[in-house]
Amino acid sequence: MQELLRRNPAARAWALIMPSLVFLLVFFVAPLFIVLIYSFLTRGKYGGVVWQFNPENFQRALDPLYFSTFLRSIYIAVVTTLICLVLGYPLAYWITTRPPGQRNLLMLALMIPFWTNFLIRTYAWLTLLRTNTGLINVSLMSLGVIKKPLPLFANDFAIILGLVYGWLPVMVLPIYAALERLDKSLIEAAQDLYATNRHVFLRVIWPLSLPGVVAGSMLVFIPAIGSFVTPAILGGGKSLMIGNIISNQFLAAHDWPFGSALSTLMMLVMLLGTLIYFRSALREGGGV
Amino acid sequence: MDSTPAVELCDVVKTFGEVTAVDHVSIQIQDGEFFSLLGPSGCGKTTTLRLIAGFEMPTSGEIRIGGETQGFRPPFRRPVNTVFQQYALFPHMTVYENVAFGLQMQKIDRAEIRRRVGEALEMVHLQGMEKRRPKQLSGGQQQRVALARALVNRPKVLLLDEPLGALDLKLRKAMQLELKSLQEHVGITFIYVTHDQEEALTMSDRIAVMNEGKVLQIDAPAELYENPKHRFVADFIGETNFLPVKIVQLHPDIVVELGDGTRLPAGWAEEHLRVGQEAMLSIRPEKINLYEERELSPPNATTARVQGTVERLVYVGTDTHHTVRLRNGDTIVARLQNFYVEEEPWEVGETTYAQWDAAHARVLSKE
Numbered sequence: 001m002q003e004l005l006r007r008n009p010a011a012r013a014w015a016l017i018m019p020s021l022v023f024l025l026v027f028f029v030a031p032l033f034i035v036l037i038y039s040f041l042t043r044g045k046y047g048g049v050v051w052q053f054n055p056e057n058f059q060r061a062l063d064p065l066y067f068s069t070f071l072r073s074i075y076i077a078v079v080t081t082l083i084c085l086v087l088g089y090p091l092a093y094w095i096t097t098r099p100p101g102q103r104n105l106l107m108l109a110l111m112i113p114f115w116t117n118f119l120i121r122t123y124a125w126l127t128l129l130r131t132n133t134g135l136i137n138v139s140l141m142s143l144g145v146i147k148k149p150l151p152l153f154a155n156d157f158a159i160i161l162g163l164v165y166g167w168l169p170v171m172v173l174p175i176y177a178a179l180e181r182l183d184k185s186l187i188e189a190a191q192d193l194y195a196t197n198r199h200v201f202l203r204v205i206w207p208l209s210l211p212g213v214v215a216g217s218m219l220v221f222i223p224a225i226g227s228f229v230t231p232a233i234l235g236g237g238k239s240l241m242i243g244n245i246i247s248n249q250f251l252a253a254h255d256w257p258f259g260s261a262l263s264t265l266m267m268l269v270m271l272l273g274t275l276i277y278f279r280s281a282l283r284e285g286g287g288v
Numbered sequence: 289m290d291s292t293p294a295v296e297l298c299d300v301v302k303t304f305g306e307v308t309a310v311d312h313v314s315i316q317i318q319d320g321e322f323f324s325l326l327g328p329s330g331c332g333k334t335t336t337l338r339l340i341a342g343f344e345m346p347t348s349g350e351i352r353i354g355g356e357t358q359g360f361r362p363p364f365r366r367p368v369n370t371v372f373q374q375y376a377l378f379p380h381m382t383v384y385e386n387v388a389f390g391l392q393m394q395k396i397d398r399a400e401i402r403r404r405v406g407e408a409l410e411m412v413h414l415q416g417m418e419k420r421r422p423k424q425l426s427g428g429q430q431q432r433v434a435l436a437r438a439l440v441n442r443p444k445v446l447l448l449d450e451p452l453g454a455l456d457l458k459l460r461k462a463m464q465l466e467l468k469s470l471q472e473h474v475g476i477t478f479i480y481v482t483h484d485q486e487e488a489l490t491m492s493d494r495i496a497v498m499n500e501g502k503v504l505q506i507d508a509p510a511e512l513y514e515n516p517k518h519r520f521v522a523d524f525i526g527e528t529n530f531l532p533v534k535i536v537q538l539h540p541d542i543v544v545e546l547g548d549g550t551r552l553p554a555g556w557a558e559e560h561l562r563v564g565q566e567a568m569l570s571i572r573p574e575k576i577n578l579y580e581e582r583e584l585s586p587p588n589a590t591t592a593r594v595q596g597t598v599e600r601l602v603y604v605g606t607d608t609h610h611t612v613r614l615r616n617g618d619t620i621v622a623r624l625q626n627f628y629v630e631e632e633p634w635e636v637g638e639t640t641y642a643q644w645d646a647a648h649a650r651v652l653s654k655e
Contacts, residue, residue, distance in 0.1 A: 189376035191363040193390035
């Protein structure tokens with residue numbers, strides 16, 4: 001065995017990736033298949049599954065009741081991604097214009113919220129946003145700015161706010177990396193060739209930062225569409241996303257096959273969204 | 289004939305915090321001139337170019353292009369274009385798109401753009417490369433795209449920031465000649481930044497030698513080489529011998545004295561120098577000839593002569609460098625052309641007399 005490893009570089013490479021390969025096969029690929037198989041089975045009485053083929057799970061998933069939640073999840077994820085992009089791009093750009101030492105400090109500052117547990121941070125928003133006892137409404141009312149509490153909680157606004165707050169840093173990171181790599185003399189070249197600031201951005205900076213924009217958008221969109229902690233807490237049990245329904249199927253309704261079917265559909269939506277997005281973004285960026 | 293200069297810098301200063309990058313620079317560049325800014329890295333030549341382009345704004349002083357004061361005009365409103373050091377081609381655009389960019393920004397109509405881009409690519413011999421991306425081109429080809437991208441706009445002045453720096457020696461030599469003939473062909477004023485003195489001498493009509501933010505001398509290549517007016521210029525351009533001397537007399541003729549009392553006539557001295565001051569005598573190695581004692585003619589006022597010993601011979605093909613140790617311990621190098629191949633006149637240890645025409649010897653300030 002040692003002799004083989006010494007002689008054969010390919011064997012060495014395999015030996016090195018074997019642990020991660022095994023890990024991914026056992027804990028990622030296999031469960032994925034289990035979900036896929038479960039989605040075609042019949043529910044057991046107290047959870048679990050009965051090994052009997054049942055295609056109705058998918059029919060049920062397309063029922064308007066669930067389908068509208070699907071659409072709403074996509075809508076919330078898209079809006080979250082767009083807001084993160086609009087907020088994150090200028091921030092990333094601004095950071096690249098700082099002196100190098102400051103840049104690292106700012107990137108670190110961007111990561112600091114991650115040091116606190118996501119659940120706790122989401123609960124913190126709860127204390128701010130709650131309709132009658134939330135800090136924002138209470139202070140605004142006691143100051144006499146508003147008479148009735150603002151609808152800040154248990155709606156799409158609260159969920160999107162929570163998601164933007166949570167995922168903004170992962171939008172900034174790849175955009176920052178792309179902008180940082182951008183050769184500043186290209187900007188000067190464009191200016192030299194009579195491009196106004198608007199054109200410098202549209203024709204040079206934006207297309208060259210697209211790989212970062214694509215990566216950042218994926219990193220926000222995917223967790224946003226599948227999120228369930230944020231809608232569970234900030235949706236106040238009224239405004240739900242597909243993630244909440246899936247978790248309900250497993251934990252409350254004991255309908256594992258139906259939960260699996262919803263999961264499978266959600267993965268399909270993500271896959272499709274990702275593909276469409278990549279295609280269009282790459283076409284615009286000229287395949288760089 | 290007294291036309292407006294293409295570019296005029298009047299007492300321009302540029303400071304970055306504590307550092308003065310450009311120190312009271314005044315230059316007038318004539319229309320159609322190939323003008324070089326030459327100096328070591330950090331001398332302020334690139335900053336000067338960037339001031340003309342509008343990438344930097346002067347701290348004080350004035351820049352005029354075609355007689356028009358530029359003030360704080362941004363780069364896209366100046367009638368100049370730049371060829372960047374690393375070309376700065378847009379990697380996400382094809383060759384055609386790169387060259388067409390400036391014309392598109394000027395809102396020139398499509399047919400006209402197509403015609404002019406075609407012409408520009410033909411001028412730099414890149415026909416048929418329109419669809420390629422910069423990455424698919426060699427260094428020399430990228431260089432040509434950068435040139436075409438700038439020239440297609442027909443600027444009043446083309447600014448070039450060490451454009452040949454990234455090319456290998458042979459290609460660089462070929463491009464030097466090509467650039468020069470291109471410049472003559474299009475008749476546009478070129479302002480060329482380089483640290484390579486040979487490159488500057490080969491191509492330029494006039495050269496400004498810069499050091500530590502200051503322009504030391506502006507002259508035609510031959511004038512600059514033959515008649516340097518500053519120690520730095522004599523040292524930076526070509527090779528020279530510096531002999532520490534004391535000034536004995538300045539009028540009517542200039543006479544200096546070596547450490548051992550040998551008196552030498554000289555052709556020129558910096559104006560501010562005074563009798564009794566220490567200075568440097570600069571003499572180019574190829575101006576020096578070596579003689580045996582019996583070959584010497586009677587001394588005269590226009591010939592300088594020092595006695596020494598041949599210390600080292602370095603054969604470099606076209607000529608042989610003779611290092612001569614003078615009696616006072618200084619050394620000078622005489623570069624003798626290998627005209628007669630058979631002859632081998634000097635040997636190490638031989639006594640020799642180094643002699644040169646006093647007109648070639650220049651007395652320069654020690655610092």
